[in-house]
Amino acid sequence: MDSIRVHRDSISVVDQSLLPDRMVWLKLSSLGDFAKAIGSMKVRGAPLIGIVGAFGIALAAKRSKATSKGALLEELARAASLLLSTRPTGKNLSWALQRVLDSARSAKGLEEARRAAVRTARAILEEDELANRAIGKIGSRLVRNGESVLTHCNTGSLATGGYGTALGVIRAAWEGGKRVTVYATETRPLLQGSRLTCFELKRLGIPVKLIVDGAAGHVLSAGLVSKVFVGADRVLLSGHVINKVGTYPIAALAKENGVPFYVAAPTSTIDPETPVEKVSLEYRDASEVLTLQGRRIAPKGVAALNPAFDVTPPKFVSGIVTEKGVAYPPFRRSLKNLLEKPKRPVSA
């Protein structure tokens, strides 16, 4: 289940807004193509957004008409700033853009700067899949045979450079011979749970039961699941987890019912600097709430509020699974330790 293909002067990505009905590949080459694909959520999932963003400026570097490294760097900084404005909340996008910019800045001369940008984007893609496989391997130790787990939104191959984060944990447990049943929330407004998570789990042969978002509380209080695994768009050093709206209620109810709540994300999702009160939470267009797949479901003239994310405080988080290991509370120390650990993905 590839979500991205890299070509010479463009990349192709699956239009995730059309799945599972249709599998359409979008070719992205101009900066506008990239901004539109990310902003419209045709491409989504924090790690994948980072990867696609990285290619957005790498390809801009490749075709730039700049005649000096300085001019190129200025052009790329503007491009990065445009891309970042399309989805400001996730950490992976700014992390990936910064990494590509840094590699170009460190390069010797204009041509080497172009090549460095492209090389870095490719490295980000490759490393993300490796990181996911490591997350899967490490996280799968937390899953018991026969267990039912709850997940929210989509955190599979489609959301990443490959394999998946929270869904990667579930998949690794399954591939390691453990029987797992997944309760998947549909994840309104854009239904990443019903459209994408169910689609991926079905292809993998992993049993899944779809529930509406409001039913997560009942599923937890009725003892139908014994663990929760979700992804993240940004993890603060304090352990605050910014993820798809609806995550915070699940985390609070998991705690209330004694069900461990795990976050699975690569270290590129960790933000070591921003305090929680400075995180910019994206509000998306009301039309996503007022319609479903293009069809109006509320009376005309009604207003809607559409926060794309919410913030889960660290007190509800049992552990954060990264490719370098699991961080446990207190997170400020454990996440810092993980970040300082040398990069050495567990071999898959």
Place this chain on the structure above:
Amino acid sequence: MDSIRVHRDSISVVDQSLLPDRMVWLKLSSLGDFAKAIGSMKVRGAPLIGIVGAFGIALAAKRSKATSKGALLEELARAASLLLSTRPTGKNLSWALQRVLDSARSAKGLEEARRAAVRTARAILEEDELANRAIGKIGSRLVRNGESVLTHCNTGSLATGGYGTALGVIRAAWEGGKRVTVYATETRPLLQGSRLTCFELKRLGIPVKLIVDGAAGHVLSAGLVSKVFVGADRVLLSGHVINKVGTYPIAALAKENGVPFYVAAPTSTIDPETPVEKVSLEYRDASEVLTLQGRRIAPKGVAALNPAFDVTPPKFVSGIVTEKGVAYPPFRRSLKNLLEKPKRPVSA
């Protein structure tokens, strides 16, 4: 906004599954008509279900070919049991059916039993609207001018014999000159929030903002609302509140964020007998989750779990507004006191 009209040998109810797109009145006369309308949720809302159920057996009494009061009572008991099986979780239905049966049982002779059944159904309808107006008046004292409140599902005129319970409180505050803004959850799977609550509030001119169910946590933690008002399908003497799935997460998050959580329901919703572990929670057909307004939104072959209700424990409930006053914790005592209070609806 009437939801029910009473005729000589039938009643008409609004088909709530078609709102707000179309306003279609369904005529119900046979017992099968009643069972189907309630079971399919074309008629919904705990108080309205009770009222419609009462007319279901009252009209069965009216047209019964029974030649003795004993035979009539047996027939009505069977009819009541059929109706009850269509929506077993709400208290109002069993309460209303029992009240009609009791009135027929206490009557002198066959003909008087028929008349008593019809009289009782009419009384239940009239009293429900009076109770709602009293709930509105009493509950509106809890609403401050300029406040934003959160509600879930639909608890307006459409859900009741008229005026509404939780929405009745909001409406009474508004009609009393208080500015209120309502955040309404869409309430998947059947979208009573977006389809019905937004529709009713818009007609009343009360400002409303629609959110997806998963966004309730963010709305509470971001301080966008300062009170929650919901209805109930069954309130236990312990203070456990059984209501539309998704209520429990809202209640837990309200508590977590210091936002008072109020339940508005007539005393006919209070169940003084059943302990929480004996409450039968209805699971509805998976197709409601897998489709939206008849259109499939998940891949074929995916299973779904569709609990219609959840249970909110009393520790999350700030107060229960009834037509006889507000019950505060500890509920076992305050609810018992309310039930023992003579019936004397506050004049509207």
